[in-house]
Amino acid sequence: MSTRRRFLQSTLVGAAAAYTGKLRAAGRSSSDQIVLGLIGPGGMGMNHVRELCKRTDVTIAAVCDVDSQRAGAAAEEVAKSRPKPRIESDLRKVLDDPEIDAVFIATPDHWHAPASILALDAGKHVYVEKPCCHNIREGRLMADAVERSGKLLQVGTQSRSGDFIQEAIQRIHEGEIGEVIVAKAWNSQRRGSIGRTQPSDPPSNLDFDTWVGPAPLVPYRTNLLHGVWRWWYDFGCGDIGNDGVHDIDVALWGLNVKSHPERMTCLGGRYVVEDDQQFPDTQYAVCEYPNGDQNRKRQMIFEQRDWSPYTQEGYENGSAWYGTKGLLVMGHVTGWKMFRERNELVAERTGSLSLEPHHTNFFDGIRGTSSKLNADIQAGLLAAGVVHFANIAARQRAVLEINAAAEQITNHVEANAMIRRKYRDSHWAVPKNV
Ligand SMILES: NC(=O)c1ccc[n+]([C@@H]2O[C@H](COP(=O)([O-])OP(=O)(O)OC[C@H]3O[C@@H](n4cnc5c(N)ncnc54)[C@H](O)[C@@H]3O)[C@@H](O)[C@H]2O)c1
Structure with missing residues (x-):
């Protein structure tokens, strides 16, 4: 047994026999430390670092960032509470380490x-930030890799592990607001401008070439990173894939959606803020889903206004479910209210979200003490699917007919070409068969 493995104080219950058997066969017991590598400890990645450093059941062996200042800061943060991890700038060195059981990936999309x-x-095993993929095709290849490897992949949509959200979804699924026909998700907040810049030299602490990685090589500019890459087509998915995807994920969960939409459209653009951002500041999507064997369809609607100095229906980011008997409105970081006929308030709950239960669910899965990941790749693909189809529809100004099983847009050749991205020739990280 590795010297890094220590006995856990906590009692671990509810073993999922099959997976535990697999772990034991691999020489791991539920009391072992899980050894981690952290890839991309930037804004969100440092939130993971700080949260993980509160735990006694994980060892942080390596931190990896293409920005040496960020990697160094992450290592120092870890060193406040435990041995300083090794610093890497090439994620392949983390993946080559046989001692590492799982990686957290908090890089740009x-x-x-x-x-x-x-x-x-x-x-x-992989914990990867949301949206799980940058485009439809890569999402499918991720799901294939999960299947092929037999390893676990948890998507960083931590709402799935929030107890107050789980209660709301359970109430919806148990029919407390009747049959849910429509769900809505929204992202209403005021975002700043990224201005306009010209290409310039990257700072000496940044390996910009590796930051770009398999994406087409573009010149460095100061409003491309850090953080603001999310507003550029090659690297991010816009705010619908940033804050929006959390609420879309919760909305789809309540709506009990099991596939991509069969039809959808989206309008949007830069209506207010004029700067280098490529994605819409104003965006409205509507998706139509099949409803099992029944003829009645279901809808999921997404609204985004990134220039709003006020909340919408009480919540900056939220989801709502419209049932035949009532309505449930939720702020995914604050709480929810349930109303029945004539807007009678019948239940409400406040709450807050933390990363801890989502991390715990991932680690319980690795140890085999939980049989279900709260945000597995299937959930991740459906939420990311809305993001990608919506961005495609907005750019093509089209109503998309979608073969959900084949993940193809069947009525629009140019739109269908956008389920894939362009890559840098022969880069080592270009996924196989993409
Ligand atoms: N779950 C949440 O609530 C939540 C909140 C914020 C952001 N996020 C997600 O977290 C991810 C990161 O967002 P952010 O705002 O922290 O971005 P960021 O730009 O601040 O951080 C990304 C980090 O990854 C590093 N990086 C880039 N390529 C790398 C590579 N090949 N190897 C190692 N490091 C690499 C960058 O240098 C940077 O330090 C995004 O996917 C975002 O959607 C999730």
Whole structure:
């Protein structure tokens, strides 16, 4: 047994026999430390670092960032509470370490699928930030890699592990607001401008070439990173894929959606803020889903106004479910209210979200003490699917007919071409068969 493995104080219950058997066969017991590598400890990645450092059941062996200042800061943060991890700038060195059981991937979106696929194929469990993929095709290849590797992949949509959200979804699924026909998700907040810039030299602490990775090489500019890459087509998915995807994910969960929409459209653009951002500041999507064997369809609607100095229906980011007997309105970081006929308030709950239960659910899955990941790749793909189809529809100004099983847009050749991205020739991280 590795010297890094220590006995856990906590009692672990509810073993999922099959998976535990697999772990034991691999020489791991539920009392072992889980050894982690953290890839991309930037804004969100440092939230993970701080949360993980509160735990006694994980060892942080390596931190990896293409920005040496960020990697150094993450290592120092870890060193406040435990041995300083080794610092890497090439994620392949983390994946090559046989001691590492699992990686957290909190890079920009364009690296999510390439890094996850490499990690799964290297035998690591993966916790990857949302949206799980930068485009439809890469999402499918991630799901294939999960299947092929037998490893676990948890998507960083931590709402799925929030107890107050779980209660609301259970009430909806148990029919407390009747049959839910429509769900809505929204992102209403005021975002700043990223201005306009010209290409310039990257700072010496940044390996910009590796930051771009398998995406087409573009010149560095100061309003491309950090953080603001999410507003550029090559690297992010816009705010619908940033804050919006949390609420879309919860909305789809309540609506009990099991596939991509069969028809959808989206209008949007930069209606207010004029700067270098490529994605819409104003965006409205409507998706139509099949409803099992029944003829009645279901809808999921998404609204985004990134220039709003006020909340919508009481919540900056939220989801609502419209049932035949009532309505449930939720702020995914604050709470929810349930109303029945004539807007009678019949239940409400406040709450807050933390990363801890979502991390715990991932680690319980690895140890085999939980049989279900709260945000598995299937959930991740459906929420990311709305994001990608909506962005495609907005750019093409089209109503998309979708073959959900084949993940193809059947009525629009140019739109269908956008389920894939362009890559840098022969880059080591370009997924195979993409
Ligand atoms: N779950 C949540 O609530 C939540 C909140 C915020 C952000 N996020 C997600 O977290 C991810 C990161 O967002 P952010 O705002 O922290 O971005 P960021 O730009 O601040 O951080 C990304 C980090 O990844 C590093 N990086 C890039 N390529 C790398 C590579 N190949 N190897 C190692 N490091 C690499 C960058 O240098 C940077 O330090 C995004 O996917 C975002 O959607 C999730």
